[in-house]
Amino acid sequence: MRLAFKLAFRNLIGAGLRTWLNVIVLAFAFILIVFYHGLNSGWNEQAKRETVEWEVGQGQLRNNGYDPYDPFTIADGHGRIDNPQAQGLEPVLIRQGSIYPDGRMFSTFLRGMDPNQKVLKVPVHLLKDSKADFPVLIGKRMAESAHLKQGDEVLMRWRDKHGTYDATTITVAGIFDSNLPSIDAGQIWMDIHKLWEITGMPENEATFYISATAKENMDVEGWTYYNQASLVQYIDDLAEMDKIGAMIMYGLLLAIALLAIFDTQVLSIFRRQKEIGTYIALGLTRARVVAIFTVEGSMYSIFASVVGMVAGYPLFAYFAKTGIGMGETPANGIATLQRIYPVYGVGLIVSTTALVIISATIVSFLPSKKIARMNPVDALKGKLQ
Amino acid sequence: MSENIISLKNVVKKFPVGDGFFTALKGIDLEFEKGEFAGLIGPSGSGKTTLLNIMGSLDAPTEGQALVMGKDIATLSHKQSALLRNMHIGFVFQVYNLLPVYTVFENVEFSLLLQNHTAAERKKMVMDALEWVGIENQADKKPAKLSGGEGQRVAIARAMVKRPEIVLADEPTANLDAKNAHAILKTMKQLNKELGTTFVFSTHDEKVMGYLDRIISLEDGKVVKDEVVEAQYTV
Numbered sequence: 001m002r003l004a005f006k007l008a009f010r011n012l013i014g015a016g017l018r019t020w021l022n023v024i025v026l027a028f029a030f031i032l033i034v035f036y037h038g039l040n041s042g043w044n045e046q047a048k049r050e051t052v053e054w055e056v057g058q059g060q061l062r063n064n065g066y067d068p069y070d071p072f073t074i075a076d077g078h079g080r081i082d083n084p085q086a087q088g089l090e091p092v093l094i095r096q097g098s099i100y101p102d103g104r105m106f107s108t109f110l111r112g113m114d115p116n117q118k119v120l121k122v123p124v125h126l127l128k129d130s131k132a133d134f135p136v137l138i139g140k141r142m143a144e145s146a147h148l149k150q151g152d153e154v155l156m157r158w159r160d161k162h163g164t165y166d167a168t169t170i171t172v173a174g175i176f177d178s179n180l181p182s183i184d185a186g187q188i189w190m191d192i193h194k195l196w197e198i199t200g201m202p203e204n205e206a207t208f209y210i211s212a213t214a215k216e217n218m219d220v221e222g223w224t225y226y227n228q229a230s231l232v233q234y235i236d237d238l239a240e241m242d243k244i245g246a247m248i249m250y251g252l253l254l255a256i257a258l259l260a261i262f263d264t265q266v267l268s269i270f271r272r273q274k275e276i277g278t279y280i281a282l283g284l285t286r287a288r289v290v291a292i293f294t295v296e297g298s299m300y301s302i303f304a305s306v307v308g309m310v311a312g313y314p315l316f317a318y319f320a321k322t323g324i325g326m327g328e329t330p331a332n333g334i335a336t337l338q339r340i341y342p343v344y345g346v347g348l349i350v351s352t353t354a355l356v357i358i359s360a361t362i363v364s365f366l367p368s369k370k371i372a373r374m375n376p377v378d379a380l381k382g383k384l385q
Numbered sequence: 386m387s388e389n390i391i392s393l394k395n396v397v398k399k400f401p402v403g404d405g406f407f408t409a410l411k412g413i414d415l416e417f418e419k420g421e422f423a424g425l426i427g428p429s430g431s432g433k434t435t436l437l438n439i440m441g442s443l444d445a446p447t448e449g450q451a452l453v454m455g456k457d458i459a460t461l462s463h464k465q466s467a468l469l470r471n472m473h474i475g476f477v478f479q480v481y482n483l484l485p486v487y488t489v490f491e492n493v494e495f496s497l498l499l500q501n502h503t504a505a506e507r508k509k510m511v512m513d514a515l516e517w518v519g520i521e522n523q524a525d526k527k528p529a530k531l532s533g534g535e536g537q538r539v540a541i542a543r544a545m546v547k548r549p550e551i552v553l554a555d556e557p558t559a560n561l562d563a564k565n566a567h568a569i570l571k572t573m574k575q576l577n578k579e580l581g582t583t584f585v586f587s588t589h590d591e592k593v594m595g596y597l598d599r600i601i602s603l604e605d606g607k608v609v610k611d612e613v614v615e616a617q618y619t620v
Contacts, residue, residue: 003498014486278482281443282496282543283471285464376443380482 001295004288008295012303019300022260026304026356029257031312033250034352038316038342039324040246044239045343046179048232054180056231057119057210061089061223066207071096074109078207079222088213090119091206093195097158099170099188101146108142108188110158112195119212122183126174127191134194135173139184143175150175156188161200168198179338254356258363261300265293265367276371277380290368297364301357309349316344390454390550390583391417391440397448398435398606409435411606412449417585419550422577422616424586424593427603433587434555436603440585441474441553442466454550471499475544475582477554481536483528483543489515490524493543500547514546515539518572534565541569545576554586558593567618570596574620 012019052058062068066077074094084091093112098105113120115128127135134156138148148154150172157167170188178184196203211218211225218225269276279289323339398410410432417423417440425433438444439451442458451458454473461469475496476482483492493514497507515521518538528536537557544552554573558566574596577584586593594600595617602610 006498010491011486274480274482275484278478278484280467281441281470281476281478281482283467283499285467287463288467377438380443380478 004291026257027308030308042342059211089209112192130173132171137189280376293368301360388419392452395449423599431603475549475552479556514542
């Protein structure tokens, strides 16, 4: 086998441009696969990180009456546990309300959270610094859609615990920038103490509690604990679904590159019949000649992986550092990242290299098998087989 | 000259043609001893190359027995016949059949890569072989840069580098001018004398015949004359 590698290497280097054309096509496929895969991994990791940092924390203890996918459960899906802070739980209360910017009605969710909390990145601490009577925070998506800016005052209406409507003027004390539409679009953040007060709800009343520390489970009657992994599982599921599309793209890319190798191998075996006959006359077994041609094909992929890594590294490093701007994307609850920072792990590089080498070896072996059936005398004469 | 290294007994070779067969060799009986400088002559289609291919274990007889270095060609596996060629038989082809992407040195070295030689041994053997044929200064050139005569010298060096017992040369001078042809033949005759290598040619070149010690005439797949002759040219 060592000899096959040695001879294949010499043949490929000796073949010059033909070799490098194949290598470039395959290296291009290699770079695109790694790049696209890195982009997906980057999105997946970032989306999870953002979701954890801005929305789910280390886990959530959710009132059994509340279903985040059903807004009608907000009215009754709340409750209270004693001294949640002692258990590392931060209460979040959600109520429905509406605001009237420029006389237009906007349905909103009022989210109350303690301004002293350190569990989520939502900058509710800004509420403490505001001099306004009723300061609130909104995200930039909400600010854009409602045409609100910092310092604006707007009428807010809500219903208290008895269902009675009440209204007051709120002041936009800050606008935060988050990649997570679910905590931004249509959401108004306020001090939870204020929310308890205006709704007439008792202290520690919450729709869910966010855990500051990782817990596997909590046993509280009327409440269900969701750990962090289960809360971000939908991102993995989305990534998994996206994988199918990605696999089709990888397949097409590889197919184009492998077709070039297959074509070269078929042509090579046809054009190099005399050479094959000479190898056999010089004492190589047919199996060894098959091995040389197969290794030649595999070597395209080895060269391509090396060229791909060398040529692709600056590109990968640049985008991993600066990220890739994704523009504005519609707000649908999933983390919509404006910049994705691709992640290239060793596993990704190794698995892509292995995929390229194995597939190139297979497509090289298929036409090379023909050599085993060649008559050396006909091969030496260069007779069409 | 007493050791029999090639023995052909009633060798018949048939090739399928359409629904039937074409019989290229019709019961050949020949023996070659160590150190012979012999030639197969005859018109095109007389079976010279077919016979050479069987002696080189590139092909097997349809009937009869071909013993080369004591091995029955028909019974050898692919691996065994490859080993026989690598260890004992050198080939010189009409169009040289040099490997185009290799240098002269690498072309000559090729057979040695299949044997257990160190790099230093290989280098010495290759340079010796190139010296025998007088092209040691062309070692780094690619075949495309060589003249016809030089190319055939490389082919001879490649055949001789492993010191085989037998060299089979198929029309080795057909593509060469008279001067180069004589030079090549002198080189081969010299190697035959110095190393005791058996040379068997297939040719219709009169110049080649002038160097042969034995001429076997083939016609229509049969040996019509087998005579020991006085070589016209000596070295």
